[in-house]
Amino acid sequence: GDSVTQMEGPVTLSEEAFLTINCTYTATGYPSLFWYVQYPGEGLQLLLKATKADDKGSNKGFEATYRKETTSFHLEKGSVQVSDSAVYFCALTGSQGNLIFGKGTKLSVKP
Amino acid sequence: DTAVSQTPKYLVTQMGNDKSIKCEQNLGHDTMYWYKQDSKKFLKIMFSYNNKELIINETVPNRFSPKSPDKAHLNLHINSLELGDSAVYFCASSQGGGENQPQHFGDGTRLSIL
Numbered sequence: 001g002d003s004v005t006q007m008e009g010p011v012t013l014s015e016e017a018f019l020t021i022n023c024t025y026t027a028t029g030y031p032s033l034f035w036y037v038q039y040p041g042e043g044l045q046l047l048l049k050a051t052k053a054d055d056k057g058s059n060k061g062f063e064a065t066y067r068k069e070t071t072s073f074h075l076e077k078g079s080v081q082v083s084d085s086a087v088y089f090c091a092l093t094g095s096q097g098n099l100i101f102g103k104g105t106k107l108s109v110k111p
Numbered sequence: 112d113t114a115v116s117q118t119p120k121y122l123v124t125q126m127g128n129d130k131s132i133k134c135e136q137n138l139g140h141d142t143m144y145w146y147k148q149d150s151k152k153f154l155k156i157m158f159s160y161n162n163k164e165l166i167i168n169e170t171v172p173n174r175f176s177p178k179s180p181d182k183a184h185l186n187l188h189i190n191s192l193e194l195g196d197s198a199v200y201f202c203a204s205s206q207g208g209g210e211n212q213p214q215h216f217g218d219g220t221r222l223s224i225l
Contacts, residue, residue, distance in 0.1 A: 032211050034213065036216075038152075041218075042218055042219075043115075043201055043216040043217050043218040043219050044154075044201065044203075044216040045216070046213045046214075046215075049211075049213055051211045087152055089154065093211075094156075096159065096166060096167050097142065097159065097166070097167075097205070097207075097212075098144060098156040098159055098167055099144075099146075099154075099156065099203075099214060100156075101153070101154040101155070103151070103152065103153050104152040104153070104154075106152075
């Protein structure tokens, strides 16, 4: 079945460092891809999405490009801030419209 | 203003009890979901409803019963609670349930079984 694999965390970075969180997927069709972020004690918030190959989703300085050839959707940010500390989830839409999530990557940014 | 609201936020109860979690969305969406997040933060779909009709029913014990009185509400009732039910339960909604539609999540209900 469809699945998402993302890099294990936790990831600890200093402020202003470059961030990459790897995400690859397995799907029979061409699903939409998403990154969600979960801040401590809160629900999930949509960070960005891409609906077809070569689309680039971007928001709040984060970017991810839908790469069909490598079945990847890596999340990047050029300069992280302490306020970016959270758990990041890569996800795709399953055949019935539900989200299929990766296991989440916890990011901690130190001042 | 809250788009997807769940109550209660915290639920602590004894094994064997029956409890309900309520979810309401004011976004006008026609599809609602319940997800379970375990202690390792892994999220998995439990149920989804589209216009009050059950669409997804994953391999969840039948002690869990969703109820959708209208398309703005999707409640989750759990009978005979077990220790393994301890988790955070998230409600979500989307328009159409289609591939391109992002889902909006509530803040979660943290269920702890003693």
